[in-house]
Amino acid sequence: MNLEDTPEEAAFRSGARAWIAANRFDDATMESLKGLAGNGTPLPGNDLWRLACEWNARKHDAGYAVLTWPSEFGGRDAPNLGAIFAEEEGPLARLQSFLVITQFMCGASLLAFASPEQKRQLLPRIARADDIWCQMFSEPGAGSDLAAVRTWAERTEGGWVINGQKVWTSGAHQAQWATILVRTDLSVPKHKGLTMFFFRMDTPGVRVRPIALMSGEAEFNEVFLDDVFVPDEQRLGEVGGGWNVAVATLNSERMAIGAILDVDSAALLELVSSTGAISRDDVRQQMADWMIREQGLRACVARQLTAIAEGRSPGPETATIKLVGGVMIEEMASYALDLQACRGLALPEHHTSDHLFRDMFYFGPAQRAAGGSDEVLKNVIAERVLGLPLEDRPDSRLPFNQVPTAPRG
Template identity: 40%
Template sequence: MDFNDTADEAEFRAEASAFLSQHLEPKGKKPLRQRVSGEEFMKQAKQWQATKAKAGYAKITWPKEMGGRGGTAMQQVIWGQEEGKFDAPTGPFTIGLGMCIPTVIAFGSDEHKKRYVQKALLGEEIWCQLFSEPAAGSDVAGLKTRAVKDGDEWVINGQKVWTSGAHYSDYGILLVRTDPKAAKHKGLTMFIVDMKQAGVEARPIHQASGGREFNEVYFTDVRIPDSDRLGEVGQGWKVAIVTLMNERLAVGGSPGPDWSEIMDYAKQAGTMSDAAFRENLADWYVAAQGYKLTKLRTQTALSKGQTPGPENSIGKIITANQLQDICNSAIEMQDHYGLMTGDDMPADGLFQQSFMWAPGLRIAGGTDEILKNIIAERVLGLPQDVRVDKDIPFDELKQG
């Protein structure tokens, strides 16, 4: 494993850092999203997206004809590391550029690419991903939203849930069931959907953390032209797998306080002498260093032009669970103050806010259980779970 940048990588890192310093403020205690109104945050997010896109930093690995830089995967990693040091308003575009648009590029027509890619890259249009349903979360292939062919169009009826950013998105990629007589993985099809058209209703969900990032989305007789289909009819699962692979890479880490921040707080609170806390702190440190080295192994592979191994699958399991543990310990440390939140609370209420968000992170991008199955089957080579519904037509499966 090589811990150092090559000469070319060091040059690019300095170039990226200089560009970021010119346009953004260093990351402070309170992120931009919490300092400004939602409308102002979105305005600044779009401005920043356009700025870095025009400079060739929005999607570094994309070819130049797609609006990218034609750079290396390692340059993209370096950009992410450097941008993470600044208060960059990137959130609204993570799903679109990290998951949806790569799917459009992989399965869309030339007309799709010409129409959608550049506008998304410049921050002019925002995308969401419409997969999960009330009865199909981890088991996405169990979805019930239906699409029925009517001439050159498909008529969509059904409901999605936990759709991040649906309330401000312009477009989305939508996975629906087009053949209920086929086995559940084989009767699905993917479409591009205009989120502003008649029959599409997004209802924000008020979360325990106080945020409203997730949505229920209802489709009532929504018409989508067959020309906006991604991939072949009945091959939606194949298309969805490409999207899900990008999703799990995008959510591999976790935002929020880590071992160093709770250690700093413990020093202020005078609890560093507590033996049980020190033992937990050591465990968090070891896990964090192990994950850091795993990421460095990936970076080393990228730096050498190699394809990283499946070790990235462990990232979200480690970081999401550790975030929840750290925040829980900090709240207990605050005693009765731990029941409250707000700017006048210890550590500005950071641990309470993150504690409310942490359980959602353990679900987003694949639950802990799903990711453990992936690691067991694809990394460790263990036998697959028994699936009694594998070849049964979807409309014959027991429901409820």
């Protein structure tokens, strides 16, 4: 891993910097985007989605979008250039959070498992963000234990009929397409009876209901599926091979979430300086600790990008990036609110950048749950990175229809 620019990277950085300066949004919009890390912006959610797609389209048309992708689908096969471009974007890089699921989760699944014809049809529109995608994994009874999903797909002539419910589906209210993990076999252990599909969100039987959060945002949704027909050719991977597709997607998801988590120690340093708290030894020590951890996170992201550039897929090590970054955001937000006392939790009529840390605090639990809870990530690190003995999971050995469930009522 080399953190210094090569001559080629330095030339790319210079060109990207000039292009961004010439093509960015107007000053008022740029100022509004500064608080986006914690949803602390006066812009409504629909406007942010529009800006994210518009900025991505500008990048795509200039050859700066999905830089990690193969060139035949709009990228440059260059993960290292993606990180450099994001560094130069400044506040504009935060708009990428609206498109991570579309481009680097669903897009990653399609790149790995879709047919050549499907890739030619779908990926160019994803690369330009002409289509938005969502990812349907979690269910009311299968959050941290993703392999316990009960949404059921039954074979029928020409395809499958899906019934069930998904929850915490980010961006479903904006999406035109979705990937979905469902159960197709009850007679085998839970990890072996899953299959992944994709479908259009306007398919009959799909109903989306937004979930209001305590921050006032509603980016998550419940999705109800009633007799939704999906052609068999819209299957990703083999029947019963959905867990392998899901794991590959989750590794990309944790990498993407970890890479865009904005821990923003600089903003916290500005706050503690403005309150005079920086004069205290304990505050300076705490700030130093967070700044060191932030640099460690950046090094971990750089190491993963180097691995991708060498032809390897994101591995279980991505769990470390997401685990450490998610905890840091909540810790720093809570610390900032304590420094601001009662002013920190004030709820104005509109979001403003003055309430960056309040909104970080409100959204922190969602970020720590997305892509796997802390406990799940610790197991991944222990078992798949450190090679420690596997946790005993008796339900993984039983046919799914024999796994005991709690009685209802």
